[in-house]
Amino acid sequence: MEDIIAKLREHGIGLTPQRIAVAQVVLRDRSHWSADEVWQLVQQRLPTVSRATVYNNLNLFVAKHLLKEQILQGGHVVFDSCVEPHHHFLDEQTGQIHDVPWEAVRVETHDALGDFEVRDYQVIMRGRRRNH
Amino acid sequence: MEDIIAKLREHGIGLTPQRIAVAQVVLRDRSHWSADEVWQLVQQRLPTVSRATVYNNLNLFVAKHLLKEQILQGGHVVFDSCVEPHHHFLDEQTGQIHDVPWEAVRVETHDALGDFEVRDYQVIMRGRRRNH
DNA sequence: ATCTCAAATTATACTATATCTAAATTTAAA
DNA sequence: TTTAAATTTAGATATAGTATAATTTGAGAT
Numbered sequence: 001m002e003d004i005i006a007k008l009r010e011h012g013i014g015l016t017p018q019r020i021a022v023a024q025v026v027l028r029d030r031s032h033w034s035a036d037e038v039w040q041l042v043q044q045r046l047p048t049v050s051r052a053t054v055y056n057n058l059n060l061f062v063a064k065h066l067l068k069e070q071i072l073q074g075g076h077v078v079f080d081s082c083v084e085p086h087h088h089f090l091d092e093q094t095g096q097i098h099d100v101p102w103e104a105v106r107v108e109t110h111d112a113l114g115d116f117e118v119r120d121y122q123v124i125m126r127g128r129r130r131n132h
Numbered sequence: 133m134e135d136i137i138a139k140l141r142e143h144g145i146g147l148t149p150q151r152i153a154v155a156q157v158v159l160r161d162r163s164h165w166s167a168d169e170v171w172q173l174v175q176q177r178l179p180t181v182s183r184a185t186v187y188n189n190l191n192l193f194v195a196k197h198l199l200k201e202q203i204l205q206g207g208h209v210v211f212d213s214c215v216e217p218h219h220h221f222l223d224e225q226t227g228q229i230h231d232v233p234w235e236a237v238r239v240e241t242h243d244a245l246g247d248f249e250v251r252d253y254q255v256i257m258r259g260r261r262r263n264h
Numbered sequence: 265a266t267c268t269c270a271a272a273t274t275a276t277a278c279t280a281t282a283t284c285t286a287a288a289t290t291t292a293a294a
Numbered sequence: 295t296t297t298a299a300a301t302t303t304a305g306a307t308a309t310a311g312t313a314t315a316a317t318t319t320g321a322g323a324t
Contacts, residue, residue, distance in 0.1 A: 069206075071203050071205075071206070071207045073203075074203070074209070075203045075207035075208060075209045076207060077206070077207045089245075089248045089250070091248075092251070098248065100245065100248065101244050103242070103244060104241060104242050104244035104245050105239060105240070105241050105242070105245075106239070106240045106241075106242070107237060107238070107239050107255060108237070108238045108240075109236060109237050109238075109257075110235070110236050110237070110238070112233055112235060112236035113221075113232065113236050113237075115261050115262045116221045116223075116230065116232065116257065116259060116260075116261055116262075117259045117260050117261070117262060118221070118257045118258070118259045119224070119258055119259035119260070120257070120258040120259065121255055121256060121257040121258065122255070122256050123239060123253055123254070123255050123256075124253060124254050124255075124256060125241075125248065125250045125252070125253040126250070126251055126252040126253065127248060127249045127250045127251035127252065128248075128249050128251070129247050129248055129249070130247045130248075130249060
């Protein structure tokens, strides 16, 4: 709980019970959360929390760089607690998205880019994950 | 009109007035179309066309490789008449997405990928486009 | 040419996701 | 304690997409 509070403060986010509850959910182990998943879990701790509040706070956390918004296949939005740069691997069989370490992929661009000044990039890979 | 019909046939798509109208819109000059944009334009030619029909046919065209589905920032889905492999550049100032030639970017992967067998990839670049 | 019928396709109605609005409540500073 | 600003709530609305019922298509039989 103290960790969470410290983290919110570090990111310039004011404290409310709703925000603490949302942060407790999204900063847990799993790294990709849909808004509705978060809402359902937060409701267990705070039954009166409204859906709009969850959405508002998730988007605030993105704006304050506590989370990153990621787009899955089909346009579904999830919130990612890993804000460090990383790439994504989409397992086409399971539909699962996995984080790939930044250094695992090297990207070089050529002059053919022309007018585009690249500030940031991310590689989306598709394929399958070998059986464990 | 004949071009459109030939194209639909090549891709194994049966002919209906609705499909011809949708194809006429999306195979025009601009390369990224939202479903609702398509619907509005198609309605001008076929006022009874339903939204579901437009969605159904856009998704069919993707399935038959006449179009490619692309996900924009925020999870918005657009349909792209350029089905050749290409990368994307998102202009952060205008929110516009631009196609980048495949060869303009080279990607190498390393062992750190581990379990992931990459079949396909795409690079999403962000930045700005120099003034014209 | 016409009819039949199953499959394909479209339209109607419904659902999912996300955001807006105004009122109510809480926060944080004085 | 007060107060202004921030935040949440509850309900409505916007955006996007889909399920199901209705209609059309296409092939084969007559």
